[in-house]
Amino acid sequence: MVFNYAEALWYLSGKNDLAFIAWYAPSMQRYSPDGISLPGTGYGARLKNFGADTFDQIERAIDILKNDDPDSKRAVLQIFSAEEDLYRRNIDVSCTLGLQLLLREEKLNMVSYMRANDAYVGMLNDIFSFTFLQEYIATRIDCKIGHYKHQVGSIHVYESTHERTLELLNSNETVPQSGTIPLMPVGTSPVTIRKLLEYESEIRSGLLSFNDMTNLNLTAYWRDVLMDLSPNQDRGRATPKGIRDNQSLLSTVSY
Ligand SMILES: O=c1ccn([C@H]2C[C@H](O)[C@@H](COP(=O)(O)O)O2)c(=O)[nH]1
Secondary structure: OHHHHHHHHHHHHOOOEHHHHHHHOHHHHHHOOOOOEOOOOOHHHHHHOEOOOOEOHHHHHHHHHHHHOOOOOOOEEEOOOOOOOOOOOOOOOOOEEEEEEEEEOOEEEEEEEEEEEEOOOHHHHHHHHHHHHHHHHHHHHOOEEEEEEEEEEEEEOOHHHHHHHHHHHHOOOOOOOOOOOOOOOOOOOHHHHHHHHHHHHHHHOOOOOHHHHOOOOOOHHHHHHHHHHOOOOOOOOOOOOHHHHHHHHEOOOOO
16 A cells, blocks of 8 residues: 555656655666656656646646536546557556546546556556546545546466466455545645655655654645655554545456
8 A cells, every 4th residue: 555655646746756666666666767767657757747848637637627628528648658669678668548537427537548457466556546546636626536447458467476366366355345435635736745745755865754744734634645655654554545445436347
């Protein structure tokens, strides 16, 4: 879960720097072609700084659905770029083509379109971060969350995780369902996200300790997220977990 919140915030930072995400998951270094960035997997740069004009697609989608055309079929967050090097020499090509937002009956639905998804390692992370984004946008529009549809061209597992995948599928393990699911607080804004990102950077620099976090001027939900990111967090503590909710929202996951 720590990685999930870190990845979601990393996307909202609008950057694709390796330093941020590798702090939570050092294995991400493997996918960086230059040791500095993740040009394909760092979706935040595409979402919030698309192309030469560094266009913020998230703010545009919110503006369209809020102020231009709530019924729009055009609120698409484009991630994959035709300019990416698709040859094997490139180790980091975007797996997500784009995310579509559809506001219907006052609920915000999301459809994700992926060219490829690793069902064992990548899928849950992707579903977490995309539905987190869906919830963030719904909060900004001030509407309820609708369905989430996950569309994938090639969904697969690798030989290295094949055994573990089969074990998981054959086990009786179930996902614990909690009674109440905290929702992202009303009033969450770009200012909130900016503040969170500043605090997150202080966590990585060792300037913000777990104990300092109790005094931050943040709602309990966002304080819990930050506490989750802290290296000296209390791992037994209950935290807001969007992912539990996501499972019931999924309408299709296998193709
Ligand atoms: O957000 C992501 C990014 C990558 N991958 C996985 C899918 C593929 O298994 C692999 C990328 O392989 P290529 O198709 O780029 O070779 O990474 C995901 O599942 N989700």
